Amino acid sequence: MSAAPIHLADRIELRRFVGRELLLWLWLETELFEATLSTKEHGQFGLWLEGRLVLDEGKESTVIKGSAPGMHREAKEALLRGKTPERAGLHLSFGDHECTLTLRGETLAFAGLVPPRKTREADEPPPLAAPPVRRKKKRDDAATNDLAHESFYDRMHFARDVEALTTALYRDFLAVRLSPAWDAHVAPALAAWVAGEDVDVERYRAARDKAIARKPRG
Amino acid sequence: MTYARFFVEGELPDEFRERFMKAVRLRAMRPLEPDEEELERSGWAKIGEPFVVDLAYDDVFFNEYVVLGFRTDRWAIPGPVLRTRVKEAEAAYLEKKGRERLSRKEKAELKLMVSKKLRRQMSPVTRSVDLSWAIGEGVVRFFSHAQKPGAAMMELFKKTFGLTLVPESPYTAAARIGLDKAQEKAWHDLEMTCLASGGRRVTDEAAEEEE
Known part of the structure; x- marks a missing residue:
């Protein structure tokens, strides 16, 4: 990155808009590519706008809610009025994961990311009623602790995947x-x-694929 | 999960687990006392259990993670209650002294006395935000988006571990991904894409309307 004598905090502030443009680009691509995106590491996966889309410019903001907020006429009108996406609700479907989250443009922070329920446990019928066994408190505490740790690791791994x-x-x-x-x-x-x-989707795809595939020059 | 990410800058010291454990205990939350000067204080607590401040190794280290609760206590006396009680105290003081006016110093002392008395009758407001630090990744996930606790946590983190946190942003993410020379130049010259019809933005229209 540039070694210009600007304080890190200022450099961060000056490029906050790039995160908003990321949301805008994702929004465009989800519509052009019918909610099927891909990356080199992940292959193809599903991604679309869902839930809440917030666009703003200065003090004016537009909030659109729904199953496809990006498709609302109001959303595109907000863009034409100079607003940009501040946060967007996303639905992700990749690997074994199906989840929703809100991505904030200026901080790239997540909100409302819910890890999928463990299907094995969720689908398992409750165990047949066995005679209650009174376990010692210490063992109960250890078991509870193990469960809490397991749940924590699951959530962290899931967060890292997303x-x-x-x-x-x-x-x-x-x-x-x-x-x-x-x-x-x-x-x-x-x-x-x-x-x-109309957008020439194939022409657009060819241009963006070429830019992404370009090998970095030192 | 709602969280913001922070990236750890700096090297881990040797035997960091023992050192960090001592440092965390040193900066563990000390609950506010009514007679103290401090109106707000932050410290570490057990993750998910803000009132557990006597921290054991297993409370803090989950394998490759450091997990903590960032607890902040604050006295929050409702303004109208404080004003009423101060007025009552001032009136009683004047009557006792047989005077009509109070000096500025007397007013301040009475207010402090009333505040402390009220604090003894209530508990401070406690807020705790969970935090997990993936040591190997060098990433802290702080389960709040609010700016104030985020900034206070960064300060306490630095004091405790001697390491600086850098909040995630489009700039820091780009730096981590790494840009080649051409991209760096483009990044430097980058300007926001404007989709406003006719290149005009909301603010321009508002300015015209004002004229």
Whole structure:
């Protein structure tokens, strides 16, 4: 990164908008690619906007709720009025995971990420009533502790999986955003998409794939 | 799960587990006392159990994770109650002294006395936010998005572990991913994409309306 004599806090603040553009790009791609995205590490997976979409500019904000908030006319109108996505509810379907979360653009922080219930435990019928066995308190405490630890590790592993996915998406976004393809192909596609005009999806896909596949130069 | 990520900067010291355990115990939450000057204090507590502040090794280390509760206690006396009680105290004091006015110093002393008396009749407000530090990853997950507790936690983390936390943001994430030279130049020159019709934004329209 640049070694310009700017304080880290200022550099962070000056590039907050890039996170909003990530949300905008994801929104565009979920619509163009019919909610099927892909990364090199994850292959194809499902991703679409769901729940709450918040767009703002200064003090004005637009909140759209629903199963497909990005499809609302109001959402695109907000973009045309200069608002950008501040946070977006996402539905993810990757690997064995199916989950929803809210991704905040300026901090890339997650909200409302719910780990999937353990299917094995959830599907298992309750054990047949056996005669109650009175266990010693110490053993009960240890068992409770083990369960709490297991649940903690499960949640952390799940969080890491989702973070790895969003990081891969952000890396691909940066590859496109910081390449000439952004001005040449993505920005015109965004403008057409917001205006409700047709976008040449295959042409767009070819340009973004080329930018993502480009080998980094030292 | 609702959380913000922070990245740990700095190297772990040798025998960090023992050292960190001592440091955490040293910075464990000390509950506020009514007669103390401090109105707010933060410290470490057991994760999920803010009132457990006597921390054992197993409370803090879950294999490769450090887990803690970031607890903050604050005296929160309702303003109208405090004002009423202070007025009552001032009136009683004036009557006792046979005077009509109080000096600024007397007013301040009476207010402090009333505050302490009220604090003895109530408990401080306690707020605790869970935190997990994946030591190998160098990532702290702080289960709140609020700015104030986040900033206070960063300060206590630095005091406790001697390591700096950098909050996640598009900038820090890009730095971690790593940009090549061309990307770095583009990043430096980056300007926000504007989709507003005619290039105009809400703020421009508002300014025109004001004119």
